Amino acid sequence: MRIIKRLDIFILKQFCLLLAGTFFICLFIFLMQFLWRYVDDLIGKGLSIEVLAKFFFYASMTLVPISMPLALLLASLISFGNMGERLELLAMKAAGIPLLRILRPVALLSVVVAAASFYFQNVIGPESTKQLAALLYSMKQKSPEMEIPEGQFYNEIPGYNLFVEHKDVETGMLYGIMIYTQGSNFDDTQIVLADSGRIQTTADQMHLQLTLYDGERFRNMQNTGSALDKATVPYMRETFKTEVDLIPFDNNFSVMDAALFNQNAQTKNLTMLNRGIDSIAHYLDSTGHDQFRQYGYSFLKQVRLEGRPDSASLAEHVQEQPLDFDSVFARLGDNDRAQAARNALDHARSGEMQTLSMAEYSYDVNRSLRIHKLERHKKFTLSLACLIFFFIGAPLGAIIRKGGLGVPVVVSVLIFIFYYMVNVTGEKLAKSGEWDVAFGLWLSTMVLTPIGGWLTWKANQDSVMFNLEAYQQFFKRLSKKLGL
Secondary structure (H helix, E strand, O other): OOOOOHHHHHHHHHHHHHHHHHHHHHHHHHHHHHHHHOHHHOOOOOOOHHHHHHHHHHHHHHHHHHHHHHHHHHHHHHHHHHHHHOOHHHHHHHOOOOHHHHHHHHHHHHHHHHHHHHHHHHHHHHHHHHHHHHHHHHHHHOOOOOOOOOOOEEOOOOOEEEEEEEEOOOOOOEEEEEEEEEOOOOOOEEEEEEEEEEEEEOOOOOEEEEEEEEEEEEEEOOOOOOHHHHHHOOEEEEEEEEEEEEEEOOOOOOOOOHHHHOOOHHHOOHHHHHHHHHHHHHHHHHHHHHHHHHHHHHHHHHHOOOOOOOHHHHHHHHHHOOOOHHHHHHOOOHHHHHHHHHHHHHHHHHHHHHHHHHHHHHHHHHHHHHHHHHHHHHHHHHHHHHHHHHHHHHHHHHHHOOOOOOHHHHHHHHHHHHHHHHHHHHHHHHHHOOOOHHHHHHHHHHHHHHHHHHHHHHHHOOOOOOOHHHHHHHHHHHHHHHOO
């Protein structure tokens, strides 16, 4: 008996072709949305084709897990909608094949895709995220290309403010040049005026060669020389026919070490996330005890009037019976009362600062712990989303019985937007600590799973819930009964 029937091959052949096409379409859409966020870091940096290719490759790798569920939803809607529109599903059911048997080969393929998505997120995704983070950081640090505008000051060269009245694009010559340079302090300022000039990058890409023609240099002399020089020579004036300056300007692109991002939760696999969660939780417990011993206990000791001869007996007295501080305060003199009030205010302010500092530190560490847990759950939820979206798209396509790129695309976008809104809401509330991390991340799964099960049941019962003709006939019969 053949394990794979010809019917299974027929269904898988149609579905796999659509899945490949929809996957690349979804990946391209998400990549364009991702590119729009970082377009300012790419434009005007003079990045090579190799660097841009690496950026698009690593960005694509990080977007594969979110693209696959939408691709499965769209492919299942189109494929089973096509089969329903061409009456192929009807022919299969007429031959005695139930819908669940028709869905079986594609359901098994969806399970394989979900497992592959989990493997991708656990092995390939963290490394791609690490390399992309290093590349993005290096792009942000890259100096822009020398695109000097006309009629306005250009300050992208460190220590220089350059004004060009006119430039010749073909020859690269600059005309009507004014340069302001500032040294270590405000007094060490120079102004250079030149009739024309040219700026070129040296062969080692480490300097700019500035060549000026027919100009003057003015330098402030107020911070140099003797008092007589300061009074008689306020600035130095130098005239030149040709002058060449070398300006340090690293125009090379170097990618920083990706290992610096090893501690980010997004760059860790499941084993590393579990280890990180245990380490952070243990650190929080030990830090809490250390903070109490360092601040809380010492603050209590300060309140117990340390340094006085009767401090020990007073502490024992406080432990045995309550102390009426109002009566003790009333017996003090005016100077002692003022001093006691100042001491109490100082202790209160010190305690407030320590409490705020500990609260902020504890929030940061707890947020790191929540992010680690969030990334751990996300590896499972995104994988299961592939399977859930199949059990939403396939029965919905069988019910709608509309193929092509019209109705399926609209329905897929609406379903995915709903999923995205629920998922982002749960993730944000979990990250902020308002919800439990597991509940926030699994909320979208808990919402969509019953919907997928209900749609599968309705499709197996040959429901006409989306058939407009059935609703028209129902209202016609109803109007006849009512005599309308």
